[in-house]
Amino acid sequence: MKKILILVFIIVFGIMSFQGKVLQHFSGKGIINLELANKDTGVEIIALWSDTLYGDQTLLSIAQKNTHLDFLFILVYVVLIMTLSNSQMQREKTSWLNELLRLNLFLAFLIGSLDVIENIRLLHSFHHPGNMAEFWRTDFIAWPKFVLAGWVILIYVSSVIKGYF
Amino acid sequence: MIYNDRKAMDPAIKKDLIDKLLNNNISVSELIELRPEINEFDLSEIIQHIYDLNLEQVRKIAALAPVMAKVDALKNSQRNTRFIKKVKNNFRKHTAKHNGLKNRVVVVEGDSWFNYPILLSDVIDWISMEENMAVYSLASGGDWLMNMVSAKKYVEQLSTLQPDVFIISGGGNDLVGNRRIAAMVTHKGDSNEFENSAFAKYLYQNAANPPDKPEDFKRGTQFISKDFYALLAFFQLQYYFIINGILTGGKGKGENGKFPGIQVITQGYDYAIPSDKKIAGYNPLKWYRLFARTFLGHGGWLKTPLQLRGIYDPEDQRKIVYAMIYLFNEMMIDIGRIFSEMLGENRVFHIDSRGSVGKNGWTDELHPLPQHFKKTAAAFIHCINNPNKNGSAVIEVVKQQEGGQK
Numbered sequence: 007m008k009k010i011l012i013l014v015f016i017i018v019f020g021i022m023s024f025q026g027k028v029l030q031h032f033s034g035k036g037i038i039n040l041e042l043a044n045k046d047t048g049v050e051i052i053a054l055w056s057d058t059l060y061g062d063q064t065l066l067s068i069a070q071k072n073t074h075l076d077f078l079f080i081l082v083y084v085v086l087i088m089t090l091s092n093s094q095m096q097r098e099k100t101s102w103l104n105e106l107l108r109l110n111l112f113l114a115f116l117i118g119s120l121d122v123i124e125n126i127r128l129l130h131s132f133h134h135p136g137n138m139a140e141f142w143r144t145d146f147i148a149w150p151k152f153v154l155a156g157w158v159i160l161i162y163v164s165s166v167i168k169g170y171f
Numbered sequence: 172m173i174y175n176d177r178k179a180m181d182p183a184i185k186k187d188l189i190d191k192l193l194n195n196n197i198s199v200s201e202l203i204e205l206r207p208e209i210n211e212f213d214l215s216e217i218i219q220h221i222y223d224l225n226l227e228q229v230r231k232i233a234a235l236a237p238v239m240a241k242v243d244a245l246k247n248s249q250r251n252t253r254f255i256k257k258v259k260n261n262f263r264k265h266t267a268k269h270n271g272l273k274n275r276v277v278v279v280e281g282d283s284w285f286n287y288p289i290l291l292s293d294v295i296d297w298i299s300m301e302e303n304m305a306v307y308s309l310a311s312g313g314d315w316l317m318n319m320v321s322a323k324k325y326v327e328q329l330s331t332l333q334p335d336v337f338i339i340s341g342g343g344n345d346l347v348g349n350r351r352i353a354a355m356v357t358h359k360g361d362s363n364e365f366e367n368s369a370f371a372k373y374l375y376q377n378a379a380n381p382p383d384k385p386e387d388f389k390r391g392t393q394f395i396s397k398d399f400y401a402l403l404a405f406f407q408l409q410y411y412f413i414i415n416g417i418l419t420g421g422k423g424k425g426e427n428g429k430f431p432g433i434q435v436i437t438q439g440y441d442y443a444i445p446s447d448k449k450i451a452g453y454n455p456l457k458w459y460r461l462f463a464r465t466f467l468g469h470g471g472w473l474k475t476p477l478q479l480r481g482i483y484d485p486e487d488q489r490k491i492v493y494a495m496i497y498l499f500n501e502m503m504i505d506i507g508r509i510f511s512e513m514l515g516e517n518r519v520f521h522i523d524s525r526g527s528v529g530k531n532g533w534t535d536e537l538h539p540l541p542q543h544f545k546k547t548a549a550a551f552i553h554c555i556n557n558p559n560k561n562g563s564a565v566i567e568v569v570k571q572q573e574g575g576q577k
Contacts, residue, residue: 099300
C-alpha cells in the first residue's frame with residue numbers, strides 16, 4: 007500500500023513538475039506564484055498565461071490541466087501523509103510526539119481540504135483572464151496550507167530521525 | 172466414554188449443570204465439576220440459550236462488519252510484517268541490544284483494546300515498540316470472545332510460532348456488542364440475582380481486591396439480571412477451554428501441554444462510563460475524541476441500550492458497568508488461580524486495569540486515550556519481562572504506574 011502510494015505520488019508529482027517548469031520557463035511565473043499572489047499580480051499572471059502560446063495551446067490551458075491533476079495529487083498526498091504518520095505512530099514511543107503524529111492525520115485532511123478549495127478558486131479565475139472583479143484570491147488559503155504541510159513534514163521527519171538514536 | 176484422560180460426565184448430568192448455569196443457580200462446586208467437561212459443542216449450545224438466538228443468528232450478530240474486518244486486517248498485516256522482519260534477524264537467539272532483556276515472541280488475540288485501527292495507539296501498539304518483543308497479532312476491534320473460541324486462529328499461530336507469551340483479551344463485545352447489555356439488566360433496580368449467583372458471590376468473597384466503591388457495586392448489582400451471571404460463568408468456561416487447551420492440551424495436566432513454559436496474559440478492561448456526550452474538552456491534540464464520538468459508535472454500546480431498558484440515571488448506568496467490570500476482572504483473576512493450582516506455578520497472569528483510566532481518560536465509551544493504553548501496556552511489558560511464577564499473578568496498572576513514578 008505504502009509503496010504503491012509512493013509510486014503514484016512520484017509519477018503525479020513528476021507530471022505536475024514538468025507542467026510547472028513549462029509555465030515557469032515561458033512566463034517566468036509558476037503555479038505557486040499564482041497561489042500566493044495578491045489580486046493585481048494574480049490577474050497579471052493569468053492574463054500573461056492566457057496570451058502566451060505553448061505549441062498549439064496556451065499556458066493557461068496547461069495551468070488548468072495542472073490544477074485538474076492536482077485533485078488527484080491531493081488525494082494521493084493526503085492518504086500518503088496519513089499512512090506514513092500512522093505507520094510512524096506505531097513506532098514512536100514518546101507520548102507527545104506520538105500524539106503529534108496522530109494530529110498529522112487530521113492536518114492531512116485539513117491541508118487537502120484547503121487545497122481543494124484553493125483549486126476551485128483558481129479554476130474560477132482561469133475562466134476570467136484579465137478580469138479583476140472575477141479573480142478569486144487564494145493566498146490566504148495557500149499560506150496556511152504550506153505552513154501546515156511544513157509542520158506535518160517536520161513532525162514526521164523528527165520522529166523518523168529520533169528513531170535512529 | 173473416556174475424554175481427556177477422564178471418564179466423561181454423564182450427558183444427563185452435564186445438561187442438568189448447564190441448565191443450572193443458565194438459570195443462575197449453579198453452585199461453585201458444580202461449576203468446577205462442569206468446567207473440564209465443556210467442549211465446543213456445549214459452548215455453542217450455551218451461547219444460544221443466553222442470547223435466545225439460534226447459532227446462525229448468534230454468528231450473524233457476532234460477525235465483524237466487512238469494513239471493520241478489512242481495516243483490522245490491514246493493521247494486523249502491518250504488524251505481522253514487522254514481526255517477521257524482526258524475528259528473521261536472529262531475534263530468538265539474542266537479548267535486546269539496548270536494555271539486555273531477553274527477547275520474547277508474543278502472539279496476541281483480542282478485541283479493540285488490542286487492535287484499534289488508524290486513530291489510536293492501542294495496548295499492542297505500545298507493547299510492539301519494545302525492542303525485546305516481537306508481536307504477532309490476530310486481534311480485531313469488535314471481535315467477540317465467542318468468535319475467537321470458534322475460529323481458533325490462535326491455535327494455528329501458536330503451533331507455528333511457538334511463542335513465549337500468549338496474550339488474550341475478549342468478552343467486552345460479547346457483553347456490549349449489538350446492544351446486548353440491554354438484555355443483561357433489569358430497569359427496576361430490585362434485582363437480587365447477585366445473591367442468587369453462587370459464582371458471583373464466590374468471586375466477590377475471594378476477590379483479589381475488594382471494590383473501591385462497595386456502595387456503587389451494590390447499587391449496580393441491583394440492576395443486573397441473571398443473564399449477566401450466566402454470561403460471566405460462560406466467559407470463564409470459554410477462557411478455561413482456551414487456556415486449558417494451550418497449557419495442558421485440554422487434559423488438565425501440565426505435562427500434556429504443547430507449549431512448555433508459555434506464559435498466558437489476560438486483561439479485563441477498566442470501568443467504562445456510559446456516555447453519549449460528543450464534546451469532552453477542547454484540546455486540539457485530542458481532536459480524535461470528537462471524531463470517534465461522532466462517527467464510531469459512541470453512546471451506542473452502553474448509554475443507549477441502558478436507556479432503552481428504562482435506566483436513565485447516569486449514576487445508575489455507571490454503577491451497573493462498574494459492577495460488571497469488577498466481576499469480569501475477578502472472574503479472569505480466578506482463571507489465573509485455577510491454573511496456578513493445577514500447574515503448581517503462575518502461568519496465567521492478569522493485567523488489572525480497573526481504576527487506571529479515570530473519569531476524563533476516555534476517547535469514547537469503551538476506549539481509553541492512547542496515554543492510558545500505554546499505562547496498561549507498561550503493565551503487560553513488566554509482566555512479560557518479570558513473570559512472577561510464585562507470587563501474585565495479578566499486575567495492577569494503577570500500582571504499576573505509581574511504582575514507575577516513584
